[in-house]
Amino acid sequence: MAQAIPIRKNSPLKASCHQCSLSNLCLPLAIEENELERLEDIVQQGRIFNRGEHIFDQSTPFRSCFAVKSGSIKTSIITEGGEEQVTGFFMPGELVGLDSMSGETYACTAKALERTSVCEFPIEKLEELTGKMPELQHHMYHLMSQEIQNSHQLAMLLSKNTAEERIAALLLSLSSRFQRRRLSPTNFSLPMARNDIANFLGLAVETVSRVFTRFQNQGLIRARGREVELLDVEALQTVTREFSRQGCQ
Amino acid sequence: MAQAIPIRKNSPLKASCHQCSLSNLCLPLAIEENELERLEDIVQQGRIFNRGEHIFDQSTPFRSCFAVKSGSIKTSIITEGGEEQVTGFFMPGELVGLDSMSGETYACTAKALERTSVCEFPIEKLEELTGKMPELQHHMYHLMSQEIQNSHQLAMLLSKNTAEERIAALLLSLSSRFQRRRLSPTNFSLPMARNDIANFLGLAVETVSRVFTRFQNQGLIRARGREVELLDVEALQTVTREFSRQGCQ
DNA sequence: GTAAGAGATTGATATGGATCAATTTGGACG
DNA sequence: CGTCCAAATTGATCCATATCAATCTCTTAC
Incomplete structure (x- = not known):
């Protein structure tokens, strides 16, 4: 079932961290x-x-x-x-x-x-x-x-932030993780379904959908299924901080 | 300002884990x-x-x-x-x-x-x-x-459970932690204010108050300020599980 | 003992997001 | 290439809990 994958001939079992492109993250x-x-x-x-x-x-x-x-x-x-x-x-x-x-x-x-x-x-x-x-x-x-x-950060998001803030935070988290891997931080494909996002962020799928379209209408992102483009990262950051800003005044 | 506390004469700085009653927890x-x-x-x-x-x-x-x-x-x-x-x-x-x-x-x-x-x-x-x-x-x-x-457990509580479920869960958590220390699991004094409970559980203080009185009216607990008595632990456990039960059917 | 301020309770109202329902879109497969 | 099922979107309504407001009740300090 598993299709053939390239394996280094001399070390079929032993991993080669030396060769691994992720060695600087792992x-x-x-x-x-x-x-x-x-x-x-x-x-x-x-x-x-x-x-x-x-x-x-x-x-x-x-x-x-x-x-x-x-x-x-x-x-x-x-x-x-x-x-x-x-x-x-x-x-x-x-x-x-x-x-x-x-x-x-x-x-x-x-x-x-x-x-x-x-x-x-x-x-x-x-x-x-x-x-x-x-x-x-x-x-x-x-x-x-x-x-x-x-996990504490997540708990915080869940207990204090609105749907928009949660989703903006997730998008930015994914963005920076793509960036660490030297991939585009603004143009990536979500690995998970809307359902998983909703569950993770303590929202209903419908809400996730609505926020995505709202963000799109506001010109913050462009989303087509799982393909996402962050058009205005600063604005997204503002969304996530909106909340603490209010607490400030 | 700090009032005198008893210190072992021969070891003013060194702690004595041997003597400590918490050595089986710590x-x-x-x-x-x-x-x-x-x-x-x-x-x-x-x-x-x-x-x-x-x-x-x-x-x-x-x-x-x-x-x-x-x-x-x-x-x-x-x-x-x-x-x-x-x-x-x-x-x-x-x-x-x-x-x-x-x-x-x-x-x-x-x-x-x-x-x-x-x-x-x-x-x-x-x-x-x-x-x-x-x-x-x-x-x-x-x-x-x-x-x-x-922390995952908390995130779960925050994203999926009602105010009653959250508070029941907290009371039971405290209860079992008192029990570990061989203190009464049903009769204890909350170390934290309602405010802290509310903040921790992602609720408004008013909601915490209301749930406490509701639990009291239902005969699940008796609360007088920070003094709490758990009258019906089983019922509280049922409250925390209510949620997953529903998911079951 | 009493004053003062913080903490807690209770009531009335508002709202963000859940839920229910109906399409629409998209991907897997014959 | 069309069929079928899951995923996603959009709309309408409802509800748990926040928020606002008003006591009440402790604790602390003088």
Whole structure:
């Protein structure tokens, strides 16, 4: 089912962080060139997942964290009642599974939003390695801390901001993440459906739709399905700050 | 201004985790009795803070994490516009500052909700120690991971649940945290004001008030100012699950 | 003990976004 | 190339909770 992908002949299993264009975003950024091999030793070149496939779900025993290599992943919590809460979107260079480092199974469900390849970091080996490499340990703390901050930021968005503010914030977040990867920050394709955006931002799909068209009418963006062009980034930034501005006066 | 507190004569600066009644909740829980000294070596018996005093704020350079010894702490993010978003409440045995381990300054502001004493863990020394003690490192990952989960849980509450569900969830969370400390899970005093509850849960104060009285009228709780008695824990649990039940059918 | 100000409660009204309903668009597949 | 189903958009209505306004009730300080 998985179609053939180019694999380096001499190392079919071992990943090559050296060659990876994401090494400046991913875990390797924390370590010296000459120590990179130690990380490569524990990384497994992961599977390729088709759109909609699960990388893991809440019943999967927690074994590994995953770095997105290409494509994108949505994580969500599914309640007993079957309700879904999207907790994050992960793009190339970002690490999935940090919320699961307590407990026996994963704390969320991870689903590929498109054809997605990942690198796998077995957690036992990773912990062992971070114990030996202070910079790597520091980076792990850094990443987890950032994840907490992101989540607080989301909570803030959900509890205090209007639909427009939430959506502007999401667009800008995606924009800067594309920019980090040296892709266009103003012209990109949303990896997720309107539904996922709505769920993530605590809105109804209809509201997301309406805000998109409103933004379009105001000349802030141009949207055609998942293709988005940010026409006025400054204005979008103003939208996200509107709220705190009001609190100021 | 700070009134005299009993200090062990032979170790005025060094904390005594051995003696601490919270050692089964706090960092010491991760390590063997005989290694406890290594943790004690880096811990500083912290100051006492009066109600309303800041342990740190967003402009304070990040140096340490703090464990609550007694009292309680509220953390919040203050936006440029001066808006506040409460991100958490911390009770004895819990660790504050995990969200700040990236960046130069703290990611939030921490304020004592009552007279509060803390133990201070200088981050450099803590990282050094976790590098040498795998179980302690593991526990740090565990704690940070849990913090991410908590925050996701909050996001979920904010985006999907009604005012009643949110407040029931908070009451139950506090309840179980009192229980962990072997205090009454049904009869306790809220450390925070209605205002803080409202802010934390993304509600207006008035709504919090109304829900409290509604719960009281339904015989679920008895509330008199900050004194709360949970009269029907099961019913409260039902309230929090109501939502997912509906999603089920 | 009393004054003063903050915090909490209660009531009346307004509103942003949910919900319900109806098209429209677009992509996958035979 | 047309068919079919899911995703997205648009419109009309409703509701939970915010907001505004008015007490009430603590706590703190003098």
